[in-house]
Amino acid sequence: xxxxxVDCMGGDHGPGVTFPACRQFxxxxxxxxxxxxxxxxxxxNWQTHERAEVVHALEVVTMxxxxxxxxxxxxxxxxxxxxxxxxxxxxxxAVSAGNTGALMAVSRYLLKTMDGIDRPAIASQLPxxxxxxxxxxxxxxxxxxxxxxxLQFAVMxxxxxxxxxxHNAEPSVGLLNIGEEAIKGSEVIKRTGELLRQAGDSNxxxxxxxxxxxxxxxxxxxxxxCDGFVGNVALKAxxxxxxxxxxxxxxxxxxxxxxxxxxxxxxxxLKALMSRMDHRRYxxxxxxxxxxxxxxxxGSADATGYEHALNRAYDAARNNLLDRVQGRIAQAATxxxxxxxxxTGGATAA
Amino acid sequence: xxxxxVDCMGGDHGPGVTFPACRQFxxxxxxxxxxxxxxxxxxxNWQTHERAEVVHALEVVTMxxxxxxxxxxxxxxxxxxxxxxxxxxxxxxAVSAGNTGALMAVSRYLLKTMDGIDRPAIASQLPxxxxxxxxxxxxxxxxxxxxxxxLQFAVMxxxxxxxxxxHNAEPSVGLLNIGEEAIKGSEVIKRTGELLRQAGDSNxxxxxxxxxxxxxxxxxxxxxxCDGFVGNVALKAxxxxxxxxxxxxxxxxxxxxxxxxxxxxxxxxLKALMSRMDHRRYxxxxxxxxxxxxxxxxGSADATGYEHALNRAYDAARNNLLDRVQGRIAQAATxxxxxxxxxTGGATAA
Numbered sequence: 136x137x138x139x140x141v142d143c144m145g146g147d148h149g150p151g152v153t154f155p156a157c158r159q160f161x162x163x164x165x166x167x168x169x170x171x172x173x174x175x176x177x178x179x180n181w182q183t184h185e186r187a188e189v190v191h192a193l194e195v196v197t198m199x200x201x202x203x204x205x206x207x208x209x210x211x212x213x214x215x216x217x218x219x220x221x222x223x224x225x226x227x228x229a230v231s232a233g234n235t236g237a238l239m240a241v242s243r244y245l246l247k248t249m250d251g252i253d254r255p256a257i258a259s260q261l262p263x264x265x266x267x268x269x270x271x272x273x274x275x276x277x278x279x280x281x282x283x284x285x286l287q288f289a290v291m292x293x294x295x296x297x298x299x300x301x302h303n304a305e306p307s308v309g310l311l312n313i314g315e316e317a318i319k320g321s322e323v324i325k326r327t328g329e330l331l332r333q334a335g336d337s338n339x340x341x342x343x344x345x346x347x348x349x350x351x352x353x354x355x356x357x358x359x360x361c362d363g364f365v366g367n368v369a370l371k372a373x374x375x376x377x378x379x380x381x382x383x384x385x386x387x388x389x390x391x392x393x394x395x396x397x398x399x400x401x402x403x404x405l406k407a408l409m410s411r412m413d414h415r416r417y418x419x420x421x422x423x424x425x426x427x428x429x430x431x432x433x434g435s436a437d438a439t440g441y442e443h444a445l446n447r448a449y450d451a452a453r454n455n456l457l458d459r460v461q462g463r464i465a466q467a468a469t470x471x472x473x474x475x476x477x478x479t480g481g482a483t484a485a
Numbered sequence: 486x487x488x489x490x491v492d493c494m495g496g497d498h499g500p501g502v503t504f505p506a507c508r509q510f511x512x513x514x515x516x517x518x519x520x521x522x523x524x525x526x527x528x529x530n531w532q533t534h535e536r537a538e539v540v541h542a543l544e545v546v547t548m549x550x551x552x553x554x555x556x557x558x559x560x561x562x563x564x565x566x567x568x569x570x571x572x573x574x575x576x577x578x579a580v581s582a583g584n585t586g587a588l589m590a591v592s593r594y595l596l597k598t599m600d601g602i603d604r605p606a607i608a609s610q611l612p613x614x615x616x617x618x619x620x621x622x623x624x625x626x627x628x629x630x631x632x633x634x635x636l637q638f639a640v641m642x643x644x645x646x647x648x649x650x651x652h653n654a655e656p657s658v659g660l661l662n663i664g665e666e667a668i669k670g671s672e673v674i675k676r677t678g679e680l681l682r683q684a685g686d687s688n689x690x691x692x693x694x695x696x697x698x699x700x701x702x703x704x705x706x707x708x709x710x711c712d713g714f715v716g717n718v719a720l721k722a723x724x725x726x727x728x729x730x731x732x733x734x735x736x737x738x739x740x741x742x743x744x745x746x747x748x749x750x751x752x753x754x755l756k757a758l759m760s761r762m763d764h765r766r767y768x769x770x771x772x773x774x775x776x777x778x779x780x781x782x783x784g785s786a787d788a789t790g791y792e793h794a795l796n797r798a799y800d801a802a803r804n805n806l807l808d809r810v811q812g813r814i815a816q817a818a819t820x821x822x823x824x825x826x827x828x829t830g831g832a833t834a835a
Contacts, residue, residue: 264729275663278671313625313717321628321714348721352729364671365718367663368711371698372719373726379614379702380730383761387754394754401751404737404744411733 136166137452139228139445140220143173144195144213146232146434146441150177153232156441160449161186167449170226172217192216196241198234198434205237206244214238218245221427227452228428230419230444238431239276239422246427251464251471254280255424256288256363257431258295260417261373263354268417270296270306271351273363274370276422280362282327283471285310289331289340290467291423292358294459298451306357308335309346311365319345323362330470331360339467377412419444421451423460428452486516487802489578489795490570493523494545494563496582496784496791500527503582506791510799511536517799520576522567542566546591548584548784555587556594564588568595571777577802578778580769580794588781589626589772596777601814601821604630605774606638606713607781608645610767611723613704618767620646620656621701623713624720626772630712632677633821635660639681639690640817641773642708644809648801656707658685659696661715669695673712680820681710689817727762769794771801773810778802 143153150173157169161184169187171178178189193211196204205212214233220226222245231238235257243255258272272288273280280288289308296306310328312320320328328345335342343356348369351359361369384405388398398405414433418440422429428451432444464471493503500523507519511534519537521528528539543561546554555562564583570576572595581588585607593605608622622638623630630638639658646656660678662670670678678695685692693706698719701709711719734755738748748755764783768790772779778801782794814821 262729264732278663278674311718313628313714324628324714348718348723349725349728351722352725361718364663364674365715368661368698368715368719369722371663372701372723373698375699375702376723376726377730378699379612380727380758380762382614383758384754387757387761388751390754390757397747397750397754400747401738401754404734404740404747404751407737407740408730408733411737412730 136168137164137449138168138170138226139230139448139452140170140172140190140217140226141445142213142217142229142231142233143171143177144192144233146432146436147198148435148437150180152436152438152441154181155438156445157187158184159438159442160445164449170217170220172213172220174213190216190220196233196237200234200237202236202240205234206240215241215245218242218427218429221429222246228430228448230430230432230448232432232434232436232441232444234434235275235431238429242422242425242427242429246425246429249424249426249461249464251468252287252291252424254284254287255422256291257420258292258423259370259420261351261370262412262414262417263352265354266411267354269351269354269359270357271359271361271366271370272423273361273366274420275363275367277363279364280323282323282330285327285360285362286330286334286467286471287424287464289334289342289358289360290463291460292360293340294456294463295421295423295451296357298454298456298459299447301454303357305341307341307343308358308360309343309350309356311351311359311361311369312345312347314345314347334467334470337467337470339463339470415440416443419447421447421456426457428456486518487514487799488518488520488576489580489798489802490520490522490540490567490576491795492563492567492579492581492583493521493527494542494583496782496786497548498787500530502786502788502791504531505788506795507537508534509788509792510795514799520567520570522563522570524563540566540570546583546587550584550587552586552590555584556590565591565595568592568777568779571779572596578780578798580780580782580798582782582784582786582791582794584784585625585781588779592772592775592777592779596775596779599774599776599811599814601818602637602641602774604634604637605772606641607770608642608773609720609770611701611720612762612764612767613702615704616761617704619701619704619709620707621709621711621716621720622773623711623716624770625713625717627713629714630673632673632680635677635710635712636680636684636817636821637774637814639684639692639708639710640813641810642710643690644806644813645771645773645801646707648804648806648809649797651804653707655691657691657693658708658710659693659700659706661701661709661711661719662695662697664695664697684817684820687817687820689813689820765790765793767793769797771797771806776807778806
């Protein structure tokens with residue numbers, strides 16, 4: 136039996152989205168239980184379910200709340216109570232659509248960082264040309280990264296992919312750069328390439344070299360590693376292009392009576408395309424590197440999207456993502472220690 | 486009369502693309518002259534034109550040539566001879582589709598950097614939701630940037646936009662970041678935000694604050710400033726998404742006889758969309774910060790795309806881009822000097 140703790144209040148829509156998603160999730164996962172965390176008044180609309188238990192919280196972290204408010208002032212928030220269930224061993228994973236900064240801070244504060252990990256990272260999947268998904272991390276938790284942090288991301292990302300995709304025991308890793316040649320990029324990126332190559336040689340990861348921004352969507356590798364600044368910009372720029380194209384399609388099809396007629400005939404095709412690219416299928420980012428599993432849904436997710444985030448958390452819990460990360464980090468430990476001492480030496484010398 | 490020097494050999498296609506583009510450009514610009522630079526044997530297919538003069542070169546910089554080869558070994562390359570025309574005052578701007586690294590290095594070596602500019606940058610335009618274009622820089626010339634470099638980019642980008650768009654005397658500038666709040670981002674980005682705000686207060690630029698990756702395509706600002714690593718990744722990720730969606734559309738429309746029929750009816754709509762997003766219309770990146778104008782065409786551009794790069798170089802030359810950059814840099818000089826001494830101080834203290 137897998138138990139997930141759900142922050143039912145988080146996100147733009149709260150229980151209006153989380154309740155139907157939870158009910159649907161329960162119906163497709165007969166061996167799952169949910170702890171539904173929310174304000175008491177939210178549950179007037181919840182019809183009891185034998186595998187769902189209600190846990191009360193007293194307040195809600197809003198999408199605009201600064202990290203400090205979530206951490207120090209709202210100690211009984213639905214977000215925090217959900218993560219507390221994981222810490223107390225009552226749930227194997229927590230899911231929230233609440234604000235990312237607060238979720239990372241509260242998770243880090245309550246669950247603590249894993250041995251061998253300096254900085255937790257946010258990993259998500261993006262659709263690719265191969266009909267599959269490319270896992271990208273970090274997506275915004277860490278703006279300034281050193282090579283050893285990026286190696287940790289590579290290791291954690293590898294563990295994540297193996298736990299979500301049973302057929303991929305040795306996922307490939309690419310380093311996001313501005314050219315495929317090893318001599319390209321900033322100093323940090325060049326040293327990271329060196330370190331990832333060593334990690335590849337010692338079989339801690341399967342490193343295939345540098346990749347460029349477009350390779351994320353070509354699906355050349357399973358995992359793309361980058362710092363959180365670059366990852367966040369790449370993710371949002373991609374969302375921007377996609378919504379510009381979709382917006383352009385809508386405008387052009389609405390232009391006149393003929394184009395509207397064409398739209399009716401093209402509808403099944405456009406629907407199939409949208410379903411291929413449907414970002415809801417990729418909803419559910421993993422907060423990696425903590426001593427407990429936390430998944431983040433997009434704040435604006437609908438019930439279908441939120442259900443995917445629940446599925447992802449369930450798969451990760453079922454396939455022991457935590458143990459996989461810990462095991463792989465242990466395997467890469469010598470490299471990480473060596474890198475750490477090198478970089479400390481470098482900093483002192485500078 | 487505006488004279489452009491054209492590296493006819495550069496790019497994936499060479500004269501097969503550059504010749505028809507040049508001829509078309511000449512027909513639409515009666516006050517323009519071209520200096521066509523290429524190997525003697527390339528001109529057997531060129532029909533003379535009264536406003537085109539042939540200049541011979543002895544060799545060609547290939548797309549894979551390392552910078553050193555272009556700089557030190559191929560001293561009579563078509564790329565270099567074209568730039569030499571600008572240095573010698575025989576042309577107001579050079580255009581090449583040759584490899585970016587070599588073009589930047591040779592341009593910098595021959596033309597030198599402008600007073601007040603530490604590092605030249607590459608600026609290009611991307612289509613946005615407003616039906617206009619957003620100018621983004623740097624796109625890959627500078628991987629590690631300090632705040633004063635990013636301020637220089639903001640100033641040069643502002644000069645570029647005013648020279649390409651007569652109706653936009655005070656273009657707005659946004660700093661690419663991972664959130665709109667001023668407290669977001671790396672240390673360099675936070676200090677850059679501070680500096681750009683000062684530049685805005687002294688009217689050197691019109692700074693509107695932080696923007697995110699998706700804002701490039703929303704068209705919230707005229708100019709987006711970022712370091713070359715982030716800019717390059719954002720650009721390529723965007724190209725990756727666009728080509729995945731277009732590929733997906735093609736696949737879905739080819740699926741069966743019904744979808745093929747739908748494709749025929751939807752064709753005008755799809756064509757209108759493609760033309761809105763047509764990257765060829767945005768071809769022609771400016772190398773800014775040099776004592777001469779150089780424009781870079783995509784290596785894979787077709788004749789229509791290459792013609793757009795010629796148009797852009799023509800507009801920049803006609804509207805005195807060089808003087809505009811110089812003037813704006815002079816205006817921002819006090820800020821740049823102040824920033825420079827601060828950052829040197831910071832580096833010493835570290």
